[in-house]
Amino acid sequence: MTINLRMPSINRVFISGNLVADPRVNILESGVRVANFRIANNQSYRLKDGSWGEKTHMVDVVAWRKTAELVEQFLHKGSPVIVEGELQTSTWKAQDGTERSRVEILARRVQFLERQGGAQRPREDVPQERRLEPASEEPPDMDGEYDDIPF
Amino acid sequence: MTDLGLPMLNYAVVSGRVKVLHEIKRTKYDSYLLEFVLENTVEVASSDGGTVPVESLIDVEIWGAMAEEYGKKLTPGCHVIVEGRLASVVFEDKTRIARNRMILRAREVQMLDHSNP
Numbered sequence: 001m002t003i004n005l006r007m008p009s010i011n012r013v014f015i016s017g018n019l020v021a022d023p024r025v026n027i028l029e030s031g032v033r034v035a036n037f038r039i040a041n042n043q044s045y046r047l048k049d050g051s052w053g054e055k056t057h058m059v060d061v062v063a064w065r066k067t068a069e070l071v072e073q074f075l076h077k078g079s080p081v082i083v084e085g086e087l088q089t090s091t092w093k094a095q096d097g098t099e100r101s102r103v104e105i106l107a108r109r110v111q112f113l114e115r116q117g118g119a120q121r122p123r124e125d126v127p128q129e130r131r132l133e134p135a136s137e138e139p140p141d142m143d144g145e146y147d148d149i150p151f
Numbered sequence: 152m153t154d155l156g157l158p159m160l161n162y163a164v165v166s167g168r169v170k171v172l173h174e175i176k177r178t179k180y181d182s183y184l185l186e187f188v189l190e191n192t193v194e195v196a197s198s199d200g201g202t203v204p205v206e207s208l209i210d211v212e213i214w215g216a217m218a219e220e221y222g223k224k225l226t227p228g229c230h231v232i233v234e235g236r237l238a239s240v241v242f243e244d245k246t247r248i249a250r251n252r253m254i255l256r257a258r259e260v261q262m263l264d265h266s267n268p
Binding site for chain 2: 082
């Protein structure tokens, strides 16, 4: 029996890592806050000789509004996090006029995993429903600055 | 109190249409590599109370035996669900600056079109 179904719309990411630098936060003309940060995700894999190797992957994340506020307040270089979100393509015009794009994670929820001795810190922010965000400026250029990972 | 380590978590699942399908390649390590661009569309709430479709283009890599298998099955326009891990690859741009590009490295691919089991 043939069943004709609608195309499912699925886009979900779960990723953990440490921030490679302090998050960059901008406030747009509309007053909306946007935070950009990059996390280093370590993956282990088995080598041909049976031993384990490790590779680090850099993943760009963008957070908006309340999530961006909490990211700015509580995250810094080295902070361990789990990000839940979805993949999106961000496009912008570079200073030389060329159109550029990159794939990043639009964070819906960020879990802050660092233990704090005294200061109160939320364990995670409130999950955000996705909405159409205002056009952002050119996102910060995060390549070439984080060659040395200090952790 | 137990000290916990950072969980190693990296999982992505995305549905979409194959927008661009590249020729299958054999790498210098004698492994097959199939690359394609996945077009994902989600409906996002807009300020007027309705929704608008937002498209994203995601680079997908399939390696090994799975690449051989899907190299024969996939065609542009196919509807698929891809599960896998995010990875970053370094490349040089036109100004020779090293840049990072994020890709989805597939662990499983499901084809949703009836004509392709």
